[in-house]
Amino acid sequence: MKVHLLIVLLLVSNITLSSGFLDFFAAAASYVIHKFLEQDDLLPFDFKGLEKDLRDSLFGQHIVSDVVLKAVKSFMTDSNPNKPLVLSFHGTAGVGKNHVAKIIARNVYKKGDQSKHVHIYISEHHFPHRNKLDLYSEQLKQWIHGNVSSFPHSMFIFDEMDKMQPQLIDVIKPFLDYEANVDGVSFRNAIFIFLSNAGGNVIAEVALDFWREGKDREELWMNSKELETKILQNIFNDKNSGFLHSSIIDHHLVDHYIPFLPLELKHVRQCVMTEMHHLNMIQDYDLADEVARDLPFFPAEEKIFAVKGCKSVRQKLVLYAD
Ligand SMILES: Nc1ncnc2c1ncn2[C@@H]1O[C@H](COP(=O)(O)OP(=O)(O)O)[C@@H](O)[C@H]1O
Ligand SMILES: *[C@@H]1O[C@H](CO)[C@@H](O)[C@H](O)[C@H]1NC(C)=O
Numbered sequence: 001m002k003v004h005l006l007i008v009l010l011l012v013s014n015i016t017l018s019s020g021f022l023d024f025f026a027a028a029a030s031y032v033i034h035k036f037l038e039q040d041d042l043l044p045f046d047f048k049g050l051e052k053d054l055r056d057s058l059f060g061q062h063i064v065s066d067v068v069l070k071a072v073k074s075f076m077t078d079s080n081p082n083k084p085l086v087l088s089f090h091g092t093a094g095v096g097k098n099h100v101a102k103i104i105a106r107n108v109y110k111k112g113d114q115s116k117h118v119h120i121y122i123s124e125h126h127f128p129h130r131n132k133l134d135l136y137s138e139q140l141k142q143w144i145h146g147n148v149s150s151f152p153h154s155m156f157i158f159d160e161m162d163k164m165q166p167q168l169i170d171v172i173k174p175f176l177d178y179e180a181n182v183d184g185v186s187f188r189n190a191i192f193i194f195l196s197n198a199g200g201n202v203i204a205e206v207a208l209d210f211w212r213e214g215k216d217r218e219e220l221w222m223n224s225k226e227l228e229t230k231i232l233q234n235i236f237n238d239k240n241s242g243f244l245h246s247s248i249i250d251h252h253l254v255d256h257y258i259p260f261l262p263l264e265l266k267h268v269r270q271c272v273m274t275e276m277h278h279l280n281m282i283q284d285y286d287l288a289d290e291v292a293r294d295l296p297f298f299p300a301e302e303k304i305f306a307v308k309g310c311k312s313v314r315q316k317l318v319l320y321a322d
Pocket of ligand 2 (some may be wrong): 143145147150
């Protein structure tokens with residue numbers, strides 16, 4: 001208490017004594033010092049912390065929570081992994097794929113997904129032109145190599161992986177391999193996360209079958225109805241998917257193909273409640289229910305799953321807030 005009081009007094013006297021220019025100068029200097037001291041490296045890995053974060057901020061994805069927790073734990077606590085961690089997230093839009101990648105990032109890096117060690121590439125944004133594929137390939141190779149050589153625990157997130165050109169996917173491949181070592185740089189500590197809608201429809205079908213059979217969603221596991229095999233087959237059979245033509249799948253370089261289930265009304269309601277909190281609104285269950293029900297659901301008759309998951313929940317909520 002005394003120390004706080006002293007600081008407040010100092011601040012007040014400083015403001016009254018100095019001119020506007022000095023104030024500005026002092027603020028700028030403290031900003032620079034603060035930035036300089038702020039560290040951008042790994043957090044000590046906290047298994048309980050990640051577990052709690054997933055439990056508190058991820059809704060309706062029990063398979064994801066389970067697999068991500070185990071995979072990240074065993075990778076982060078292994079002082080000498082034999083390959084980088086490679087996860088492939090599958091599911092329809094808005095079910096939490098980007099969200100989980102960020103949850104992992106904030107439990108690994110001090111600055112979370114804002115860390116300069118977290119690299120997010122969105123195919124149609126970063127690599128839009130087919131005629132520049134050779135340039136992109138060269139760049140991507142250099143970026144991965146350069147960043148991992150300066151910081152071995154770098155993280156690379158590839159969004160819209162299903163829209164990525166096979167040539168580019170093949171650039172990533174050598175970095176994912178066992179004992180991967182390119183020009184003297186080891187990639188064993190890096191993390192690669194692929195996000196895609198590939199397999200999303202199959203996952204939704206399996207979840208719907210489960211619901212129609214009156215079974216509890218939580219009883220659906222990776223091996224129920226051979227979910228993982230079905231996802232793989234689906235990716236293989238999708239003629240438009242970059243995955244199909246790439247050699248990543250047949251070389252077994254992906255550690256886990258992780259299915260994100262379509263979200264139900266109650267999960268969307270939870271997302272609305274979370275957004276209310278973020279927007280500093282009072283959490284109102286009835287309003288959350290109204291906002292959630294206003295979103296489109298499928299299939300047409302039963303209306304079980306949200307078409308866009310929790311996407312655009314915030315935008316919808318803002319309309320109701322006024
Ligand atoms: N399962 C979920 N649990 C909690 N929040 C979610 C979930 N799915 C989506 N969201 C919320 O909706 C937003 C959009 O989801 P996102 O992760 O970008 O979807 P995807 O990458 O699967 O298309 C996220 O930022 C998050 O706030
Ligand atoms: C790291 O990757 C980014 C793109 O994500 C790139 O701009 C930067 O040049 C890379 N750094 C190195 C050292 O290669």
